[in-house]
Amino acid sequence: MSESKLGVYICTDCGIGESLNIEDLQKIAKAQICRTHSFLCSQEGAQIIRDDINNEGVNKIVVAACSQRVNYDVFDYDPLKYVTERVNLREHVVWSHPPNTEETQAMAEDYLSLGITRASKSETPEPKITDLNKTILVVGGGVTGLTAAIEAAKAGSQVVLVEKEAELGGWSKKMYKILPTKAPFAELEKPAIDSKIAEAEGNENIKIYTATTIRKISGEPGMYDVTVEKGGSEETFTIGAIIYAIGWKPYDASKLDNLGYGKFKNVVTNVEMEEIALNGKIARPSDGKPAQSVVFVQCAGQRDEAHVPYCSSVCCNVSLKQAMYVRESNPDAGAYIIYKDMRTPGLYENFYKAAQDDEGIFLAKGEILGIEEEADGSLLVEVNNLLLGKTVRIKADIVVLATGMLTNMIPEDYEVNNLTPEYIGTITKKETTDGVTEELEPVPISLNLSYRQGPEMPHLKYGFPDSHFICFPYETRRTGIYAAGAVRHPMDALQASADAAGAALKAIQCLELTSQGKAVHPRSGDQTFPEFRLESCTQCRRCTVECPFGVLDEDEKGRSIHTVAAAVVPVWAPVLRGSLISRITVLI
Amino acid sequence: MGEQKSILIIGGGISGITTAIEAAEAGYDTTIVERNPYLGGRVAQMFKYFPKLCPPYCGLEINFRRIKQNPKVKFYTISEVESISGSEGDFTVNIKVNARYVNEKCTACDKCVEACPAERPNDYNFGMDNTKAIYRPHDMAFPMRYVIDEQACKGSACSECVKVCKYGAIDLDMKPSTVELNVGSIVTATGWNPYDATKMENLGFGKIKNVITNMMMERLSAPNGPTKGKIKRPSDGKDVQSIAFVQCAGSRDENHLPYCSAVCCMASMKQATYIRDKNPESKVYIFYIDLRTPGKYEDFLRKVQSDENIEMIKGKVAKIEEDSDGGAIVTAEDIVGGGKVHQKVDMVVLAAGMESALKNNGLVSTIKTEESSFAISEGQAAGIYVAGVAGRPNDVTTSVQGATGAALKSIQSLVRR
């Protein structure tokens, strides 16, 4: 900034003038221009400041009045030209402390000096703007990834989609029929995934790689370098933002041996039941005999801390769906659903009702006491029927275990109920000069990021890559990477599709703001970024280890460096949480 | 390419706000039309969010900050959409901006409230206390500006407030105005209203004073509520020692709301923690059909179930009667234990369901809805989209996900042109 000129403006209204010695405050200000006004936010008050800006060349403005929560539109000066500080004498001082005491006065003087010092020492930011790559990388080609790609392309983006398998569609490709997706939410629908695949394949703005995996991603929003591998050969390209949609995998049912899985041929999982239905009649795996009676065991592993501690959200609906398969295949067959709680929230209550109205579908709250196999391969299921208050035995041709969904963030051989905190990996003991220390070694699985903290997204619990799951569900701790679909929460395809569109918006938005040299939420619009005084660095490495956003890494000498070029530093600016917290404190 | 059109968002709850700010930060102009004198919708009335038990105003305040600094978000409060015509890329919308009677000079000094002689029931607190005819919508309201309830105001003959307002902020002659906007796409984010609990006669709401709704419970527990956060019985102000929650009050019932409201199981468990935190001796009884805590919410269920003073009984409540000492007796069938339960408690909270705000709303001619008045997601006219509970009952995080997706869809309507 060329020449800096400070103007301090003290409002005496709203109790400020009555509770404080304004003259003493003015003395503290020691500014060339220091004015008081009895109603600073009025048109005349605001005009005084504008006049000083225009006539006196004031470019650092300290408004000592009310909270910045209010009158933000009155004291609004172009942040690229002026430094503005709001000193909150009203809410923070006179409205919350006794009037005209030494302490209250001292507090006001402190706040004012702080504000003036901050304004004096701040410079207007120079936004860093460089050419960015605005292509969006979608990882995973299930219903979520396909939807994200199509929706982003419709909004004008170029998309690259990378799918590990040879075929697109994910689990949605393996369904006989799907849950209702529209009102009245009562009837099964034909899978719509094929038309989605065709739409993505036919869109010239979407480039699709199948049977491809990601070897390495380095860089930053607007300029990630991605290396992929297909059939042994590698290719590297640049993209701008990432949608992370690698989906889910079923819980390993062989751990449910108490329910007979792996022991009895006719005990299958809900995923296998889709296969059976796709093959035609609902028939026993052991001998192909058409099923007369099928028992569904809900929460097979879920809601149990020994297996999958959470609820998988979709399996109650899925069992209702598969009970309808049974009835469609053989109108004389019976389907029994044994549940803890039926979870068909929202408009899916209609679907539940449709199943209840079917006289061949029986629903009961109960516990499975045991499953036995008879000589002919039939199963005897002993159920403590809590609705009837007695134990019953049901003879079944097939028992379907409604197993749950795990995020694909969890590598093979890792237990969902026993993951290392923050990054999934293994704790290894290391001999150091301080004795034996424990260190977490995160495992790569899908993104292979070149970040100091680890190659994958951090998780909160159970492997789900969420960082804030109420108000801001897309804020992960890897700005530029947005998770969607079943990878981040068990959900059905309808919700996953909405989620995919949201993630696409966030990817587009991140690139838009970055291209303007602005930070994304929660510092959205901020064009400032911190600089590091490396001459004072003692190489304690607190910052490189702890920065939750992975901004910093160490150079060969162990000093901290940005892993990223200056151009887009604002996007993951360090101390982001810190600045958010201090901001909120100031706001109130 | 001509000038970029803007996006209209009807409803300024958490969903509408999210659609607006997310689209604005992606570079598009947005306008929110909100019926209330403040933004934030229903969550602005809540004490805490499940499952983190954090204050909802935190997220709202962060979003308001984003709105304040972003010139691409405009909003009208106490306003309603009067008419919509045209088609995708070129809608003409008429917005009726009702008179607030207080202009931008208001500093929220509260002097007018001291002077005003007229009162009105405080709808923000569901009528559990009163405000003056001129009032601040609530402590943290955004925009922070007072408003006059024209039904309660005695008019210019009184003018007591005008006399004391030294800022000249009150204009009793303010008239409603109409604004015409030309927009490229429209997002419906009109949310929900609590189901009218008086319709369930067996549950006694409106007749038995100590039967309240779950939304009233939010206000009773909140520090800025009518009792300053003390959970007291409405009838006599006695500290509540025992409380019963009646789940599916109206929901999952063909005679009332045929669907499940999706959040009220979690909401009641959350409210059980309100009373348990404030009163360590208190007893809680939750009567339910199914406990619906999908996904990671299961952890919260486990936490609440581990509290010995919270009892969960599977059974639909048949009736609620008033006891001679002001308490209430809840009768239900205990499906698992067998037999009938008669549980006496100090207060009963009805977990009343969420009813679409599109019900009996003039917008219905433009916005297509299903039987229960929720806006359908597929099959709206081109350029019209849905966000949040306007589309189906959901929690905040799912609403926000959908609202972010709706921002993308509404942008596509502008890009297509």
Ligand SMILES: Cc1cc2nc3c(=O)[nH]c(=O)nc-3n(C[C@H](O)[C@H](O)[C@H](O)COP(=O)(O)OP(=O)(O)OC[C@H]3O[C@@H](n4cnc5c(N)ncnc54)[C@H](O)[C@@H]3O)c2cc1C
């Ligand atoms: C038995 C059962 C039946 C169901 N039925 C229904 C139903 O009827 N209706 C409904 O709406 N929902 C149903 N669901 C839920 C539904 O399966 C999910 O909502 C849906 O699959 C989520 O889609 P997704 O794209 O997020 O994940 P996925 O379908 O898992 O797709 C993820 C994709 O990413 C790929 N991938 C994984 N790792 C990598 C990597 N490292 N690199 C690149 N690509 C990778 C995978 O190969 C896959 O193609 C059912 C679930 C179960 C368990």
Ligand SMILES: Cc1cc2nc3c(=O)[nH]c(=O)nc-3n(C[C@H](O)[C@H](O)[C@H](O)COP(=O)(O)OP(=O)(O)OC[C@H]3O[C@@H](n4cnc5c(N)ncnc54)[C@H](O)[C@@H]3O)c2cc1C
């Ligand atoms: C008792 C209870 C407790 C809850 N607790 C939680 C919780 O702890 N955590 C959680 O995640 N969820 C909770 N929920 C759910 C939560 O309330 C909703 O998810 C949320 O309110 C949805 O926000 P919305 O913006 O879609 O709707 P709303 O909050 O209803 O906002 C809609 C807005 O649109 C306005 N509007 C309506 N019609 C018009 C019109 N015609 N013109 C202009 N404006 C209009 C309304 O005034 C309102 O401001 C709870 C629900 C209940 C019933």
Ligand code: SF4
């Ligand atoms: S959706 Fe149903 S079966 Fe699945 S875990 Fe939840 S309660 Fe159990």
Ligand code: SF4
């Ligand atoms: S209307 Fe006037 S008197 Fe009332 S709060 Fe606003 S400024 Fe104060």
Ligand code: SF4
């Ligand atoms: S969420 Fe729970 S209380 Fe609410 S309608 Fe659904 S089952 Fe009933």
